[in-house]
Amino acid sequence: MGETKKGFFSKLVAGLSKTRNNIVAGIESIFNGFSNIDDEFYEELEEILIMADLGINTTGAIIEDLKRKVKEQKIKEPKECKDLLIQSIMDQMKVSETAYEFENRKSIVLLIGVNGVGKTTSVGKLAGQLKDKGKKTLVAAADTFRAAAIEQLTEWANRAGVEIIAQQEGSDPAAVIYDAVVAAKARNTDVLICDTAGRLHNKKNLMEELKKIDRVITREYPEAYRETLVVLDGTTGQNALAQAKQFSEVAEITGIILTKLDGTAKGGIAIAIQSELGIPVKYIGIGEHIDDLQKFNAEDFVNALFN
Numbered sequence: 001m002g003e004t005k006k007g008f009f010s011k012l013v014a015g016l017s018k019t020r021n022n023i024v025a026g027i028e029s030i031f032n033g034f035s036n037i038d039d040e041f042y043e044e045l046e047e048i049l050i051m052a053d054l055g056i057n058t059t060g061a062i063i064e065d066l067k068r069k070v071k072e073q074k075i076k077e078p079k080e081c082k083d084l085l086i087q088s089i090m091d092q093m094k095v096s097e098t099a100y101e102f103e104n105r106k107s108i109v110l111l112i113g114v115n116g117v118g119k120t121t122s123v124g125k126l127a128g129q130l131k132d133k134g135k136k137t138l139v140a141a142a143d144t145f146r147a148a149a150i151e152q153l154t155e156w157a158n159r160a161g162v163e164i165i166a167q168q169e170g171s172d173p174a175a176v177i178y179d180a181v182v183a184a185k186a187r188n189t190d191v192l193i194c195d196t197a198g199r200l201h202n203k204k205n206l207m208e209e210l211k212k213i214d215r216v217i218t219r220e221y222p223e224a225y226r227e228t229l230v231v232l233d234g235t236t237g238q239n240a241l242a243q244a245k246q247f248s249e250v251a252e253i254t255g256i257i258l259t260k261l262d263g264t265a266k267g268g269i270a271i272a273i274q275s276e277l278g279i280p281v282k283y284i285g286i287g288e289h290i291d292d293l294q295k296f297n298a299e300d301f302v303n304a305l306f307n
């Protein structure tokens, strides 16, 4: 491992410590405590995975997969199951190589999600990362609902060292996007990242607002590569899964940013989202600092969680 990679990994391990404590102790007690792979063993394992927020469906799929492999490979020792389990989870979570294609294109990235999940913070962190990579980055303050939201994004833009397009509180979000798109084209911007308001996702007006934003982008900048990320708060567990489902009904979601995994999250929700919705978790947030956003790496994530 190189220095940066190592630094990231230890940060990930530290960030996920609460998540891990929720899972590891239970997992260890099962793999070491049982002498046979029997129904009781599977039942306890099932219980722990559900407690870790993997949800019933995902847990069911993982247990079935494990049972099949145990049989095929004639495994007798519970301890030997651990690697199989880890492998099975990793297989469910692979992020495709094209997941971050927007970084290499002229692109528009939209962050959507309910209030307080970490959209504005994630826009700032993402802008900082792209800027560090030498990408010409612009952010748009399309959460015009509260003045504080515009100020907050302005602070993040300063921190990240990128420019911001904003209007006054109460203005039309689609008008802000229009300004931002015009600016992005004129300035030869690589990536335009747009913050949005966290209205209730099941409300008709949010749907209308997203459609309007979409129309503006399609009309003004049809060749832009599009990325629409739903931001979810990892501490809300199964509720985050429900939000992802609802947003996927109103917008073409290309990925998830799962935040606050440094909190009391039970990171298993990342596994559930991926497996139940087929939407890749592309980034995870593990703190409030500008560096605390990482690309999701299934192997690192599962290792940080289980080892």
Ligand SMILES: Nc1nc2c(ncn2[C@@H]2O[C@H](COP(=O)(O)OP(=O)(O)O)[C@@H](O)[C@H]2O)c(=O)[nH]1
Binding pocket: 113, 114, 115, 116, 117, 118, 119, 120, 121, 122, 198, 231, 259, 260, 261, 262, 263, 284, 285, 286, 287, 288, 292
């Ligand atoms: N611990 C922690 N806090 C976060 C993370 N991401 C965002 N927050 C905090 O969550 C709160 C809400 O974030 P904000 O970006 O304003 O959410 P928004 O309403 O969706 O724009 C702020 O206090 C952020 O500092 C994270 O990954 N970890």
Ligand SMILES: [Mg+2]
Binding pocket: 119, 120, 121, 143, 149, 195
């Ligand atoms: Mg916000």
